[in-house]
Amino acid sequence: MKVKDLTDIPKAYNPKVVEDKWYKYWEENKIFHSEVDESKESYTIVIPPPNVTGMLHLGHILNNTLQDIFIRYKRMKGFNALWVPGTDHASIATESKVIAMLKEQGINKYDIGRKKFLEHCWDWTDKYGGIIIQQLRKLGVSCDWDRLRFTMDDHYYEKVVEAFVKLYREGLIYRGYRMVNWDPASKSAISDEEVLFKEVKGKLWYMRYPIKDTEEYLVVATTRPETMLGDTGVAVNPNDERYKNLIGKSVVLPIVGREIPIFADEYVDLEFGTGAVKVTPAHDVNDYDMGQRHDLEIINIFNDDASTNSNVPEEFRELDRYEVRKKVVAKLEELNSIEKIEDYTNKVGYSDRGGVPIEPYLSEQWFMQMDDLSKSALKVVREGKVKFHPHHWIKTYEHWMGGIRDWCISRQLWWGHQIPVWYHKETNDIYCDVNPPEDIENWRQEEDVLDTWASSWLWAQDVFTSEEEQKYYYPTDLLVTGPDIIFFWVARMIIAGMKFMNDIPFKDVYFTSIIRDDKGRKMSKSLGNSPDPIDVMNDYGADALRFTVNYIAPLGQDVLFSSEKTELGRNFANKIWNAARFLLMNAQDVELDETLLNKHIDFTDEWILSRFQNTLQKFEKALDNFDVNGATKIIYSYVWNDFCDWYIELSKNRMYSDDAEVKAAVLTRSLSLFAEMMKLIHPFMPFISEEIWQLLDERKEGESISTSDFPKQNVELINETAEKEMEFVQDVITAIRNIRGEMNIPPSKIIALYLKTESLSQVQQDYIKSIAKVDELVVDKIIDKPKASASAVVRGCDIFIPLEGLIDLDVERNRITKEINRLEGMMVGVSKKLSNEKFVNNAPAEVVEKEKAKQTDWQNSIDKLKIILSDLN
């Protein structure tokens, strides 16, 4: 054992130099690479592939740090750990970005055609797709970069197509003319999950529809007056007395002049509006259903960009939906057909990606039948084969899976996996296969591509490119993702796993918190409250950010983040750095020797090892239960409070000893424990732990803490006797510090101490003397209180500090009185319990004993303090 020769160690930790250096080292030495190895158990995580359009944000930081923590922990525990990285082609998101980019150059997608457009998409992917991957390296993630995957890689593409063909042949994928959510911006269908409902302040228009052959009219209320151009009926509730006589009659549609029936349908709510509903089967889901029930005509009035088509009167054609709304309302007012207009707030569905209101729209689409597919996926989660953390997300999952509807998987886009279906040019026959038909000239391929999620749902199984690998690594162990994509991705991956692999895709799912700003608001570009993680890492270090985010992120609750909070992690890194610096500097000229590990041992050594074991146990338990936040706190308090505040301080006695062997022994021990500590830190703060671990001893080329053995639990090192001895010393020192503090006795002032107890070991006495700056320490069972002294009672023992000339009697009286009051307050509770017969009779004997012991101890202390107080008076 030999520490690195160091001439100058910087006083403050500088992450910049350290972090880049080690990441390079890890990559060069392929520390994160994994190969199939049947002699070892695998531990696998697949990264939630970020979009190629994406930039790193704080959500990624939390998410990827968590994955890295688990993968590094398991790697050190001896698993063959593999973390597969990759990116998602993100069909609609990327396509709209490329369209926008081309638009700036005056280029239109349709003008250049599919082939050329896709080239632009690939260019975009090559140019921007790697950014986020590069940014992740800065965070220190231990992905196996030799396995970087993309959802449009050849192998992956084939697998997506294969899955489609298989499901099509089983009749689970079908084509249908249906009402879908239409995004007029991208001119594509989107799935139900991609629709976000927003509250929008709008109006409710009451419109008069003249009843045929009468002077009367029927008033209908609507939020979308323009759709009246496509009305083909008016519905009322069958039980509505107001309109009973009108059922079967018809109205004449204003502007259009079309005669449309009045009919009865249970769907209509008597309370809302006028109780009469205009029905537009082509542009509203409910209206469509009513149209089907009552055999109404379906008139589509919109083009695919939601402008009006030739099915409306000429003067209203080729207008945007909001333009035509104004025009229709104006016209109706002119015709005196508007009864009134009310303010009304309703929920409008917006396209998640396009950002514009979606349009219910009838079109030919491909659907996946989800009913049967979802059954086994629901079962494995219910049975706990796939476990959710926090567990309560299971309810959300069950709810969605229970009411699952068919999935619209076709998109009228070009960037993505083109649907492997060909239509015969003459017969219109359908051909579906992984390979195109041989007489390709007679066929034309389906233009549509698949929903992005209909490719990424295979991520957990098809990032592995050989059967051997798939068999070895699948099922993966852990998925870390946000609860916002539980339906989009998590559920569908489980479905795909059960369908194509007949096995679950992962054993545990960790749902991360949502990062908000320090006021609890969502991070957003427009608010400018979203710090760039790269800046934060430059300012504070990647380790600091990683540690901080986890320290403040409880499982399942939002994280309130601001850049300044990263000081917590930075300060901790600096603390670790300085503790290491202290040991390393002292070890420079010392002959370290591992045979000294068990020499010159005292209770403080036993205590710190005992505490380490205790910490290790709690740490592993926390991580095994996915309580990452808890693990950060456990390690933080051990390093800072136990190791730095107490152990290092106490070790100085021997560190500065004249006996070289004593010094060497204490340093050897501290350094070797420090190396073990670094291993617990490593999953959270990989860079600083590697840096220090490398300094602590001579390491071979290519060696890394990442692949070192994680500390093993050893119950034999738990030492209660040592802990008791230590606690007594700590309490005495704390009591003295308290007196010093409250009496304003300078730390430099050396004091005497009288300790009234049977006996106290010489080592304990020595530590008390050095830490508390005591020169004369008297320990005896018979001690008379010296004159003008401050006092305290520690674990039943009187302690006195003679302070002739320094003591302020008022302050001392206050101190003692405060302590008596505190103890008496506690006594009230205990006495009440013990005088309660029911408690004494019913509570377990040991609990009663404990309470009695407390009572005796406290009473004892109170008595002593009272004597002290009366002496003062």
Added chain:
RNA sequence: GGGAGUAUAGCUCAGUUGGUUUAGAGCGCCUGCCUUACAAGCAGGAGGUCCUUGGUUCGAAUCCAUGUACUCCCACCA
């Protein structure tokens, strides 16, 4: 209209199966300290009706119920 979560110190949160916690931590605040690892630090201190009201129990921050407040998800009400 359904469902989920949260409420503990000025702020952000811990608090393990009810009694080992005298309700803790970080930040902030107050008072001392440049004590030869660390001022990004050390030491001491102040600060809490554990959201309300009931219930279960010998015993409740902890379990149950009710209410209140905030957050989020799902749902086709024109």
